[in-house]
Amino acid sequence: MNGAESLVRTLVGGGVEVAFTNPGTSEMHFVAALDRVDGMRCVLCLFEGGATGAADGYGRMAEKPASTLLHCGPGLGNGLANLHNARRSRTPIVNIVGDHATYHLQYDAPLTSDIEGIARPVSAWVRTSPDSRRVAQDGAEAIAAARTAPGGVATLILPADTAWGEGGAVATVPAVPEREKADPDRMKVAVEALMSGEPTLLFLGDRTLREEGLGLAERICAKTGAKMMAQTSNARIERGAGRVPIERLPYPVDAAIAVLKGLKHLVVIGTTLPVGFFAYPGKPSLLTPPDCTITVLAPPEADQIDALRQLAEAVKAGPAPARPAIARPDVPTRGAIDSATIAQTVAALLPENAIVCDEAVTTGRSFFPPTHAARPHDWLALTGGSIGLGIPMATGAAVACPDRKVVNLQADGSGLYTAQALWTQARENLDVLTVIFANRSYAILRGELAGVGANPGRKALDMLSLDNPAIDWVSLARGFGVEALQAADLDAFVSGMRIGLGRRGPFLIEALL
Numbered sequence: 001m002n003g004a005e006s007l008v009r010t011l012v013g014g015g016v017e018v019a020f021t022n023p024g025t026s027e028m029h030f031v032a033a034l035d036r037v038d039g040m041r042c043v044l045c046l047f048e049g050g051a052t053g054a055a056d057g058y059g060r061m062a063e064k065p066a067s068t069l070l071h072c073g074p075g076l077g078n079g080l081a082n083l084h085n086a087r088r089s090r091t092p093i094v095n096i097v098g099d100h101a102t103y104h105l106q107y108d109a110p111l112t113s114d115i116e117g118i119a120r121p122v123s124a125w126v127r128t129s130p131d132s133r134r135v136a137q138d139g140a141e142a143i144a145a146a147r148t149a150p151g152g153v154a155t156l157i158l159p160a161d162t163a164w165g166e167g168g169a170v171a172t173v174p175a176v177p178e179r180e181k182a183d184p185d186r187m188k189v190a191v192e193a194l195m196s197g198e199p200t201l202l203f204l205g206d207r208t209l210r211e212e213g214l215g216l217a218e219r220i221c222a223k224t225g226a227k228m229m230a231q232t233s234n235a236r237i238e239r240g241a242g243r244v245p246i247e248r249l250p251y252p253v254d255a256a257i258a259v260l261k262g263l264k265h266l267v268v269i270g271t272t273l274p275v276g277f278f279a280y281p282g283k284p285s286l287l288t289p290p291d292c293t294i295t296v297l298a299p300p301e302a303d304q305i306d307a308l309r310q311l312a313e314a315v316k317a318g319p320a321p322a323r324p325a326i327a328r329p330d331v332p333t334r335g336a337i338d339s340a341t342i343a344q345t346v347a348a349l350l351p352e353n354a355i356v357c358d359e360a361v362t363t364g365r366s367f368f369p370p371t372h373a374a375r376p377h378d379w380l381a382l383t384g385g386s387i388g389l390g391i392p393m394a395t396g397a398a399v400a401c402p403d404r405k406v407v408n409l410q411a412d413g414s415g416l417y418t419a420q421a422l423w424t425q426a427r428e429n430l431d432v433l434t435v436i437f438a439n440r441s442y443a444i445l446r447g448e449l450a451g452v453g454a455n456p457g458r459k460a461l462d463m464l465s466l467d468n469p470a471i472d473w474v475s476l477a478r479g480f481g482v483e484a485l486q487a488a489d490l491d492a493f494v495s496g497m498r499i500g501l502g503r504r505g506p507f508l509i510e511a512l513l
Contacts, residue, residue: 003132004033006168007096007158010136012039014143014173016067016094018058018399019043020051022079024071026098026111029163031069040067043399043428045392046420048079052095053392053418054399056082059091060236060380061355061400065146065154067094073113076155081386081417083122083153088384089235090206090300092146093153094139095123101161102130115157124152132165140171149179150206150300179303182310190297191314193265194224201263202228204246205271207304209237213270214244216308219317229259231271233381240350240376241328247368249274249287256287263289268296270304277385326373337493337511339363342437343370346407349497350374354405355397358382359390361411363437363513388417391434395421398430405501408434412473413466419476425506426481432507433500434482436473439513473510484508 001009008030011019018041023031034042045051051068058066070076076097086093097115099105105112119126125145129135135158142154193200202217209230217228230237230248239245250256253276260266260274266288273294274287288294298307311317331348332341343366350356352375358364359382380397382389394408415436425432477484484507487493493511500507 001168002029002033002163003129003135003165003168004029004163005036006132006136006170007139008033008037008040009170010139011067011094011143012037013170014140015064016143017041019067019069020045020054020058020396021069022046022048022051022071022075023069024075024098026072026100026160027069027158027163029160030096030098030158041399043424045424047418048075049082049388049418050392050395050421050424052079052086052093053082053389054396054421054424055093056086056089056091056389057357057380057393057396058400059086059093059396060089061378061397065092065094065143066396067096070095070097072098072100072111073115073118074111076115076118080118080122082389082392084386085382085384085389086153087122090150090152091235092151094142094146095119095153095155097155097157099128099157099159102159103161119155119157122153123155124148125154126157128157129159129162132162133167133169135162136168136171140173144174144176147176149177149302179301181303182298182307186295186297187307187310187314190267190295190311193267193293193295194220194226194311194315196265197225198264199262200224200226200265200267201260202226203231203266203268203271203274204228205231205234205269206300208270208308209234209246211238211243213305213308214238214246215320216305216312218244219320220308220312220315222321223315223317231274232277233383233385235380235383237379238376239372239379240374241326243376245372251277251365253280253283253287257284260288260292263292266292266294268294269298269307270300328373328375329370331494332490335490337487337490337513339366340370341490342511343367345494345497346409347371347374349501350377350407351405351501352376354407355380355401357390357394357397357406357408359387359393359411359414360409360437361387361414363411363439364409367409387411387414391415391421392418394432394434395424395430398425398432399428402431406430406432408432410434410436412436412438412471416471420480422477422480422482422506422508429505431504434506434508436508436510437513438473438510473508477508482506482508484510486510486512488512
């Protein structure tokens with residue numbers, strides 16, 4: 001077999017069953033190999049950022065890597081923003097990028113570029129396969145690298161002659177190293193902090209935000225009086241009625257500082273330190289009080305659940321405390337379409353076991369408290385701050401979980417970065433409800449103007465406006481093959497939500513704010 005076929009067979013044998021693709025000339029032998037090998041689902045995306053964002057959503061829900069297939073350095077560049085988000089969510093992805101044949105590179109043809117240099121900032125592992133006899137082994141090592149804790153993007157660069165050359169052989173994926181256990185000395189410090197009686201916070205991320213981890217954290221806090229909080233943006237939280245509710249650290253710096261005020265101890269598990277998303281004049285970068293002691297007990301690459309188990313045992317945590325039931329809210333019947341009524345509608349109507357893909361940005365900041373009582377669901381957020389993830393992420397999540405409803409809560413400005421992914425949803429008949437919050441502006445940047453102390457005039461404000469001309473999301477969606485409606489008032493919004501949640505296949509609501 002040729003190198004491309006040996007690579008595809010290695011990917012399938014290693015559990016990589018989906019490829020999100022946007023190929024070009026250099027990748028044609030890989031494309032042909034996909035056709036010859038059973039077991040690999042190929043999902044075509046119209047833009048590389050859609051392919052990489054879909055691979056992120058897939059990996060978060062499937063908990064194993066998908067493959068991408070991108071065309072040379074410029075194709076990788078087009079997909080880079082959502083690979084950045086995937087790096088921040090620690091999603092396993094085997095990122096395959098085609099390149100010129102090795103002997104062609106010396107001639108500096110138009111698409112020649114430094115692919116390794118482009119890939120390295122977003123990748124945990126980068127390699128260029130030298131020939132067809134080596135490529136399958138490189139692919140196997142890419143799978144292992146993507147799955148090695150904490151999970152990440154493994155970029156495999158595939159020169160064209162590496163793909164078409166003969167002599168390939170299927171390779172076996174190496175063993176993936178086990179996660180490291182928490183350091184005993186840090187465990188002792190964390191226990192002392194929790195038992196000190198002083199204000200202490202468990203600051204959580206990654207796997208601690210699944211049902212088991214949240215249950216352990218709740219027991220620890222009930223025993224010690226500590227509080228718990230999630231980082232601001234999270235790859236996946238298991239939440240809803242019957243599960244442990246947890247709040248996120250607020251995005252605005254002043255609000256985050258206020259929440260952490262008076263804190264004496266911070267115990268970090270599964271995430272990094274609480275820092276501001278940006279620097280602001282006169283405001284700190286690290287958001288904890290200056291006299292707060294910080295203990296990083298289990299970084300993202302460590303065994304976070306084991307760390308929580310050890311903590312629970314060390315503080316002699318009891319069984320899960322009784323939690324008062326939170327009634328699911330009724331569907332709102334009056335008011336405008338705004339953050340409050342949107343959150344209430346989602347909480348009331350969200351079906352059990354749904355997946356929420358949240359790129360609501362400004363509109364969605366207050367969505368969490370009202371949706372604690374929604375039916376059990378998973379909540380996936382924009383982890384790296386690079387907008388344009390929501391629609392592709394929902395696409396990948398729907399491919400990973402075809403039996404679950406996916407609801408994409410989507411800011412309009414962010415959605416325009418990768419609206420092409422709606423076409424993939426239609427082509428694959430994916431069960432995704434997209435809700436566009438059409439405030440027709442980059443609303444978050446209006447707040448940022450004030451936050452950094454800028455003094456905007458008309459020219460600056462015009463750069464944040466999307467209403468001249470207004471974008472018609474209904475026509476846009478229908479042009480991509482997705483049924484859609486516009487909701488100009490609350491009744492129409494609630495009705496649209498019922499329609500979208502009550503049918504299978506892609507559907508879009510443009511909610512006018």
